[in-house]
Amino acid sequence: MRVVVLGAGYAGVVLGNRLERRLPSGVELVVVDDTGDHLVQHELHRAIRRPEFADDITVPLRDIFDRARVEVATVERVDTDDRAVHLADGTSIDYDVAAVCLGAQTAYYGLPGVETHSVPLKRLADADRIRREFRDVVGAGGGTVVVGGAGLSGVQTAGELAAFAREQGVADAVDVLLVEQYEDVAPTFPASFQRAVREELDREGVEVRTDVTVEQATESAVETEDFVVPYDLFVWTGGIRGVDAVGGERVDVRADLATDEQTLVVGDAARVVDSEGRAVPASAQAAVREARVAARNVQRLVADRRDASEGFRPRLERYTFESPGWLVSVGDGAVAQVGPSVFRGRAAKALKTGVGAGYLASASGVRSAVEIVREEFSGERPRRS
Incomplete structure (x- = not known):
């Protein structure tokens, strides 16, 4: 069998x-x-x-x-x-x-030009391509980065790029714009979590525009129902x-x-x-x-x-969704919700790091887990595992 x-x-x-x-x-x-x-x-x-x-x-x-x-x-x-x-x-x-x-x-939903002209974030090769194209923007003296979709992946990507720009000393020359078709960032999450995420994005210097529906993209601009945004890098995390x-x-x-x-x-x-x-x-x-x-x-x-039983399907267990909370990184910060309580700053980073490290340890990545904790709380870059 x-x-x-x-x-x-x-x-x-x-x-x-x-x-x-x-x-x-x-x-x-x-x-x-x-x-x-x-x-x-x-x-x-x-x-x-x-x-x-x-x-x-x-x-x-x-x-x-x-x-x-x-x-x-x-x-x-x-x-x-x-x-x-x-x-x-x-x-x-x-x-x-x-x-x-x-x-x-x-998912690109058949939007003309979006798949052709954007970069997704699903694999390491995608992260590498975003980094290379972002460094081109920095090398050219600045420009605009558009991130489509403000779910958790889009929030984390936009926050990371804004922090990257600040780290490179070009925060004033690089605009990071996060667009979302719904009324709020993290649209499927509780309102208190949404507010904290929006505040962290503001702190990181990410410009957020909600109620914006992307209609198509060209090699140089994202076109919405209401305006056109020229871009130098377009990242799509829209579904x-x-x-x-x-x-x-x-x-x-x-x-x-x-x-x-x-x-x-x-x-x-x-x-x-x-x-x-x-x-x-x-x-x-x-x-x-x-x-x-x-x-x-x-x-x-x-x-x-x-057992070669015939005619009797075994009784299968049923799954019930119960979330202990939600976590998201936003540049150098983080937001965590546990029950009704929302945390930001060091407490949120500690929760997110602990969850990530614990998961890696459970998947036999113990050394990787140690590196995550070291990099988050000592400022050291992770060493090769």
């Missing part, structure tokens, strides 16, 4: 780790990922200003998994009818139970969609995370409605918690297939 986990983001790593402990010894566990490394996505923006930080947010899968066989390959298509994963190299992997944890891609391997749309799943009797979809690849009928936001914390439920459900599906 074979269980496959597709993707090694937050959901795939947590799920794979748990299945290594939970699956019977006779069950083969395969993890398929296109890079062979786990990227700590919520810290990716920091590699824009600190390229050496890339080493500390990248954990080789061989350091994470002991039992699982890791296949470095790109998933091209998942055939749930034939229970087969088709790979870009023309090969395929059959499965008895699969968990699709392939994450999401940047997500499903990966091509699952048809380009996030898969709708119920609270048990299952699409059929042998396939689950977990993390950003899924659009989850939880046990109380609430839509679950796409986030790292949701992916991690979904993966814990998915591990128990995979275990039940495997036990059911091994």
Whole structure:
């Protein structure tokens, strides 16, 4: 019997780790990922200003998994009818139970020119490109950077670039503009959190324009319903969609995370409605918690297939979304919400650093976790892990 986990983001790593402990010894566990490394996505923006930080947010899968066989390959298509994963190299992997944890891609919503002329922030190569193009802006004596989308990724990117400009001594020559189609930054979050994020953006020198809908982009300007903004660098963080391997749309799943009797979809690849009928936001914390439920459900599906029961689908656990709080970096600052309380400054940075370091440690990146703490609180740049 074979269980496959597709993707090694937050959901795939947590799920794979748990299945290594939970699956019977006779069950083969395969993890398929296109890079062979786990990227700590919520810290990716920091590699824009600190390229050496890339080493500390990248954990080789061989350091994470002991039992699982890791296949470095790109998933091209998942055939749930034939229970087969088709790979870009023309090969395929059959499965008895699969968990699709392939994450999401940047969504451009068909806006003319936006995909062509903008830079997303999904991979280390994106952070590197943003850094190089930003340094070109600085080298040319200044200019305008536009960040489209004021969700947490856009907020972190805009804050990082503003801090980068200040660090380079060109804060007065480089304008960082964050545009958002809704009325507030971090539009899906509580009002108190939104206010604190907006204040931190103001402190960092980021110009924020809300109620602005991007209509198209050219090689030199972003065009909205009401005005045109010439830019020197355009970063797009305006939304997500499903990966091509699952048809380009996030898969709708119920609270048990299952699409059929042998396939689950977990993390950003899924659009989850939880046990109380609430839509679950796409986030790292949701992916991690979904993966814990998915591990128990995979275990039940495997036990059911091994017992060769017919006509009785095992009762699967249902996921309920409960957030302990929210965290976001804004340049050299941070905002944290725990329950009704919102923190800024050193307390928020301590919370965000502790969460990041704890996650890395749990994913076998202990040295990376130590470097995060050192860099945040001593001002030292992280050393190569």
